[in-house]
Amino acid sequence: MEAFENGDLAIIRTIRLASPGALSNTAEQVTAWADAVRNYVRDQLCSQGIVARVEIETEAVRVLLAHIDQLESRFLPQPIDTAPVDGRWILAHAPDDEFLAAAPWVIATRCDDGWHDGDGYAVHPTLWAPLPNPQPKQSGWHPAEGTIRIAHATCRDDKGQIITGVDYSIGIVRGDGTCDDYRGADIAGTIEDARARAQQLANKLGLPIVEEPGPAPRLVHLPPHETPQ
Template identity: 50%
Template sequence: MDEPTPLVLPIADAPAGDGWIMALDPDRADGRQPWVIATRCDDGWCDEDGYVVKPTRFFLLPDPQPAPTGWRPAEGVIRIIRAASADIPWLRYMVEVVRLDGEPDETREPDLADDIVEAERRAALMAARLRLPIVWHEEINR
């Protein structure tokens, strides 16, 4: 007996969370496979190697699925902090996600900058991508 055809749905109907789907990315029809296993990430959707994909449709993967990634939406604030490091002499500012409990979000890499203009630019990009407000912290991180 033939296997049933999977139900293909709009990507807006994809489940929230850190699971995996089979995603259709029309931009990959340039000789690459347009169907790719994908999971949510800060930039929308990513493939197994962490590269951004832009799916329009999806279907659920059958069990067993790949292990969940642990990704969750960012919560809290983007913090700009004055920083100094003996190992990174040019470092003057760090831009990081701070969770609602006040601790740095260890699942997201901080961004480093050598001047305030660059720190503010990086914070603005991060804030727009994650939809979080920006705050300053005057303490120097050593």
């Protein structure tokens, strides 16, 4: 009996400890795992007495119920302020949004203004739940960091032609010196306009503004669909 407790029950405890990381939370895999435990119990009962049988079945049921509880709790709606702070998509519950009144659940992701759905419309969720696998591709959003830089710039269009009347760029530079490509760069014709645009961005993101000394311009290439305003 001592050998059984030190050996076979140790195997079940190993299964219990490994299962959360080894299994994806899907019903099919939980069922397969339960079958594996059942087969293990059946094999042990061939050589063990009634006491061993009670111990094995009790431990197996305890482990299975704990795993099912973990699976169920993963998909219970949670307050929206506990949602991941990154670009993944979630199942959002937004009952106060008029256009979602009939069906308040929508797939959404974070943005600088809060949350938006797959068509870019703003949503205001109060609860969230994770989406099942396979996960959609993340949006690329991430918390803003670094400083908002105002710099002298020479802008060219998609044909390589210099755009006249545009002398400044406004963009976010991270602490490591790299540019925030997700949020891109804005442009302005005057320093007053550049400062106003930078202040709007600072009000939204909570980042400080830095004016780079110049007049040495940096080159900014605009995508084909963007034109200076």
